[in-house]
Structure formats: structure tokens, C-alpha cells
Amino acid sequence: VLGVGTVGLSWAALFLSYGYCVRLWDPQPGLQARLEEYLATVSLERPLPSHAVQELATVCATVEEAVAHVFFVQENSPENMGTKRQLLKSLDGLCSPSVIVGSSTSSFLLRDMIRDCATEPGRFVLTHPFNPPHLMPLVELFGTVDASVEAAAEFYRSVGRHPVTMRKQLPGHVANRLTSAIFREAVWMLREGIASVEDIDAAMSQGPGMRFAHMGPFQTYHLAAGDGGIAQYLEHLGPSQEARWASLGQDATLDEATKAQIVAGVEEMVRGESVASLAGKRDKTLMAVLKARGRL
């Protein structure tokens, strides 16, 4: 695990909980202490093996030491193209050809990141997690060599994740494009004065969000029109869907006034509760959802 911040720590905890030996490197000093503190408090689906910190996790002094004898590298350096290019290029030289390198990048195109990797470019796979990856099953994959993508998918399945493979790469991959479409409409409705931040959030979390914990938009509509399923839905309610699409807000922006309106609305909604406290509650709910879905 290279680059051990928010996402790297979470990946490391997941891999350790499944009994893998994990070698970690981060340029910031103090990683051993940060790792131990994180592992002491993190909520995991599976408890950490008792020897996880002492025997399974190795904090390394260099990238070279970290990737020695590994079969899979999870790269989580900051979202900075120069940093990613330099790190991936050095990995291309250091790792044996069979090693798969997954990058957690949220926004970069794989081809741009591996521009300088001449040795084994096909081993690099975009492996985008949903935060926090130790709880969220989704990992979005994109690669140029099918065998590398399948090897990465196999690895993520071995740690209980659900890989989704993209056939083409677009900014935001699949899941963030869906959430961005929702956020754009939420911001537009706020600006138009349709409802408050709190009510727009409740309209999602108390309504469609409940179903989305179980199934996606296609199956949702498959179950929305009786025994005829999606075909009947499209026939009966397709026109109303198209009418709604035509009325969706097209000109959402994040200008200063809109940002101030969003921030004020969120502050009113959370009533002074800290981000850490809200994240703790989110993680408890995610654990309960995972349990309800029969994953424990």
C-alpha cells in the first residue's frame, strides 16, 4: 500500500482483516504510529487478526522495500498528476512483470497516468474505491489488458469487494457520475428555492436512498410497474420520466453565492455536530446495512 492517508489506511485495514501481509510506505514520517492508532479504532466487517499489527503489517522506509516480493500494489498517493506519473514510472521499473498495480485515482485517466511507463504498461489498472473502502464494497476497474483487470478483480473479490469493470473511461467513472447527476439537481433545487438543504437530503435518504442500498436505478424501475417489469414501466411511465428529464436543472453552478447557500444549509442541518461524530454514525449505519444484506 503506497500513499497511506485516508484511503491507503482504509485499504490496509481491509487487506489485513482478510489476513494478507501488507507492506506500507508513505513519505510522511510517523506512519507506524498513525497505522496503529487507525487500526485500534476502525470499524471493520471482520475483526483484525490478533497478530495483524505485529506480524502482517510492515512499514517500509522506501518504495523499493515496500514492493519487494508483493503480488499486488495499491497506489493511493495524492490526486496530483505529477506525483502519480513519477510513482507509477518508478513502480514499472521496480516491480516484476507479473505484479498488478492498482491506482485509487478519483479523476485521472489511466492513459495519462501511465504515460511514462514503458516496461509493462498493461499491468496498471485503475481501481477506484468508494470511501471508506474497508466498508464500501464497490471498486471500479478500468485497464487496457483484460488479464490484468481480471487479476485485480479476483484480488478485490478475495477481500469481499464488488468490482465493476468499465469498458471505456470517463471522468468520474460510473458511480461518481451518478452521484454528480444527483448533486447537480440537488444544488439546482436549492438555488431555485424548491426545498432546504435538510429537506433535499431527507428526500434522498428517507426515500430513494433506502432502495439504493439494495439495488440500482434499473432494477428500481423494474419493480415499479407490476409484473410486466421494466418493459411495462418504460411503456407506461417512460413519457413521465422523459418529461422530468426535460425539466431537470441544466445551469447548476458552484459560484460564491451558491457555495455560501450550501454551507449555511449544511450548518443548519448538522446543528454543530462534528464531522467525526457524523462519520462515526455513517459507519455504524453502513455496518448495519452490510449486515442486513447478509454479508456478515
Ligand SMILES: NC(=O)c1ccc[n+]([C@@H]2O[C@H](COP(=O)([O-])OP(=O)(O)OC[C@H]3O[C@@H](n4cnc5c(N)ncnc54)[C@H](O)[C@@H]3O)[C@@H](O)[C@H]2O)c1
Ligand atoms: N478520499 C476519498 O474519498 C477518495 C475516494 C476514492 C479515491 N480516492 C483517491 O485516493 C488517492 C488518495 O487520496 P486520499 O484522500 O487518501 O489522500 P490523502 O491526502 O489523505 O493521502 C495521500 C497520502 O499520500 C502520501 N503521499 C504524498 N506524496 C506521495 C508520493 N509521492 N508517493 C506516495 N505517497 C505520497 C501523503 O503523505 C498521504 O499520506 C487519490 O488518488 C484520491 O483521488 C480518494
